[in-house]
Amino acid sequence: MQVSALTPTWVLHLHVSPSPTNSSLQTLLQPASRSTSSLVRRRSLSKDEPLIDGLPKEYYDDEWQARQREKTKELHRLRQEEEEEEERKVEEYREIGTRLKDYPEEDLRKARKLVSGFIRAAEEVEEKIEEAAERGELTELVLMVIWNRMDLAKRDNEKEAVRSLDLLYRRVETEILKREASPAMRLLNDLLNMHDGFDNEGWLKECKKRMIDTFPREDPFSILVPAGFDINKHDGLLRPPLEAEDLLLRVDFVREVDGLLQEVRYEQTLLQSAEGLDAESVAFRLKQQEKQRTIHQVETLLDLAMNLQW
Incomplete structure (x- = not known):
């Protein structure tokens, strides 16, 4: 075989090497295989980190990675807000629970029992309140117990309970004011x-x-x-009537x-x-x-x- 000036250098190299078979020659002459070109592309997408089998191709996309980082930041922010809200609620419940700590335990127990009786009385609550007022059991502590229950219902968003407790508070407060008011x-x-x-x-x-x-x-x-005094039937001195207390x-x-x-x-x-x-x-x-x-x-x-x- 004559070598011309236009013969490519790889042909010269083939001739000085041992003669390959036709299939080996085809393998050398054909372009890179699909797996090799894919490997090159994947490596070009992630130059500074090794390839890991089984990961999606989006893992090597810089824009996708940026979006994932923003989502992670947002999740962390929401989690922090939830934790702060939970801490706030716990603190509010703690504050509600300590409002009555300065009252005697026995008085507090009686007031809570009385309020529970009002709540269970339903249609008979008016009679129960009046009876408690006659016994002198309606005090500021009873109002505080009702107010605490109403605050807890507000925190738990129990609208019906809040409405009922508000009416009970106003009724008990009115009865207390009525008893303490002047004639x-x-x-x-x-x-x-x-x-x-x-x-x-x-x-x-x-x-x-x-x-x-x-x-x-x-x-x-x-x-x-x-x-009703009849002067015509009265004998003796006239005395002014004693003033009644009421x-x-x-x-x-x-x-x-x-x-x-x-x-x-x-x-x-x-x-x-x-x-x-x-x-x-x-x-x-x-x-x-x-x-x-x-x-x-x-x-x-x-x-x-x-x-x-x-």
């Missing part, structure tokens, strides 16, 4: 509760009758002698109710009207409207007492 304030509370929300004229008639039955007559003769004079009622109205009106001037349409603003306005209706009723009762005639 004038107790009478005012009873008169307001007599209103059915519809028949205003009928309510005023009932209130007038209640006032006449409650206030002693104020003519000079009735001040000196008891009701006796309520009309002048005392008028004075206390007027003072209450002045205080409430002053508080109303300090409050700013909420004009938003969110739930909190709407609830505030409704509460203010209800308060204004009650103030108007108290003003009506005050005017009735001032002009009362027997």
Whole structure:
């Protein structure tokens, strides 16, 4: 075989080497196999780390790796937020549990038992509260126990329980205030509760009758002698009647109710009207409207007492 100047150098190399077979020659002359080219490509995608069999090809994609790192950071952030929220809840539960630690254990046990009885009473809760008030068992501690239960229900998002406990708290608080109030304030509370929300004229008639039955007559003769006294059948000296402990004079009622109205009106001037349409603003306005209706009723009762005639 003649060698020309155009003969490739690899042909010269083949001729100086032992003669390969045709199949060996084909193997040398054909391009690199598929596995070899794939290996080259995979190595080019990950130059600084060794190849690991069984891993997906995305493992060697830099963009995919970056996305995975961002996902990992986000998961760590969410986990940290969950742990912080859990710690906050634990701290809140701990704070709720330690509110009552300064009260005597025996008193705390009785208050919790009383509140549990109110909750189980269902429709008879009004009677149970009044009976407890008669026995002198309604105290600030009872209110604190109800408040704690309501706080726990709020933390657990138990809306029905929160609503029921809120009503129970208000009812017990009203009964406590009623027992501690003066005779004038107790009478005012009873008169307001007599209103059915519809028949205003009928309510005023009932209130007038209640006032006449409650206030002693104020003519000079009735001040000196008891009701039903017949001077024509009396012998001896006239003595003024002893003042009863629960006796309520009309002048005392008028004075206390007027003072209450002045205080409430002053508080109303300090409050700013909420004009938003969110739930909190709407609830505030409704509460203010209800308060204004009650103030108007108290003003009506005050005017009735001032002009009362027997």
